Structure formats: structure tokens, C-alpha cells
Amino acid sequence: MSKICEELHRVFNSLPKQKFPFDEKKIPKNGIYILFEKGEKGHGFDRIVRIGTHTGDNNLRSRLKQHFLVKNKDRSIFRKNIGRVILNKNKDPYLEKWELCLTSKEAREKYLHIVDLEKQKQLEEEISSYIQKNFQFVVLPIENKDKRLGIESKIISAVSLCKECGPSNRWFGKFSPKDKIRESGLWLVNELGKVALSEKELEEVKRFIK
Secondary structure (H helix, E strand, O other): OHHHHHHHHHHHHOOOOEEOOOOHHHOOOOEEEEEEEEEEEEOOEEEEEEEEOOOOOOOHHHHHHHHHOOOOHHHOHHHHHHHHHHHHHOOOOOHHHHOOOOOOHHHHHHHHHHOOHHHHHHHHHHHHHHHHHHEEEEEEEOOOHHHHHHHHHHHHHHHHHOOOOOOOOOOHHHHOOOHHHHHHOOOOOOOOOOOOOOHHHHHHHHHHOO
């Protein structure tokens, strides 16, 4: 698996990286995004720290905006995980309330009175600042939904199963309350350690690169 992971790092690092503020016109409407984090290295390259995609048609640009720009952790599990780290690192008991999802009307009616909206606003600002300053990304354009979801899962598994790359001792995710994030070195808890990308599928991934 380390050979496939190394090749994924080589291939994705060869693509033009984008960072905030990014030009959405340079981002395809459908595809998989690969995130790199400042200071993290793997196989001699910038280390892959998150792989993600989208389910709705033509929603890749809006998905990336939800991570980098939209100050709402209930629309981005990535943002929620960064917030968890900030709170956990500071031993802040507000972490318990940060877990509450306020997306539905029922949830807002049930929990809004116990949530510190000003604190959450400040935390969302801190999350945006961290993400915008520390992450770059590349995109693998894939139009078909089922294809991109399948490849996303297998890339995640391939990277998570590799024994030759992992988080540095200084990695921010080391403060996550989520075991899977700390141990995998990825800002992910799903699709870890499942069916990995095969060599044949790796060649298919390369063909998607334009």
C-alpha cells in the first residue's frame, strides 16, 4: 500500500495547488478535492491530510466554499473537526455544546437557548483563519457521482492504510478528541482502512487528470 500512497502523493503534488483566496473559475464543477496542510510531509511531498467530494451535481465549488468561507460548522464536518481541536486543546468545556447540530428547526428550538452564539461566532472566525492560512488543495475532476464517491473512498483507504507516512508530532489534529483523526493523521473518520485503491484503479485516477 505504501507504493500506491507514495504515487498518489507524487501525482497530486504535481497538480497546480490552490489556496485561499481561490478563483472558483479554476475549479471544476464536479470532482474530488485533496487537501494539504502547512508543515506536514509524506513520502517527500506535501502530505495529504483530507480527501473529499460532494454528492449534488455541480457542487464542488460550493463544497469548498463551505469549508473555507462559510462560518457554519453544521455545513462542514471539516470545520466542525477543526473547532473540536481548538476547544479540546484549550480544555474548553464548551466542546459539549459545539457537538450540537442546529440545522433543523426542531434542534434550534431544543438547544438554541443553551448555545453561546457569540462564542460560536468567534470560534468560527478562528476556524476560518486557520483553514485559510494553513491549507492548500488540488482537484481531480470526475463528473460521474458514483465514480467519484467510489474513488474518494478508495483513496482515503489507501492513504490511511499506508505505514510509511503519517502526522508529524506538531500536527494540529493530534489534539482532536476523535481517535480516528489522531491515529490516521487525516481530517476524516469515515472510509478509513476499507478497500484501498488498486494499481489498476490508480492508473484510472491518472487518466482523470487533464
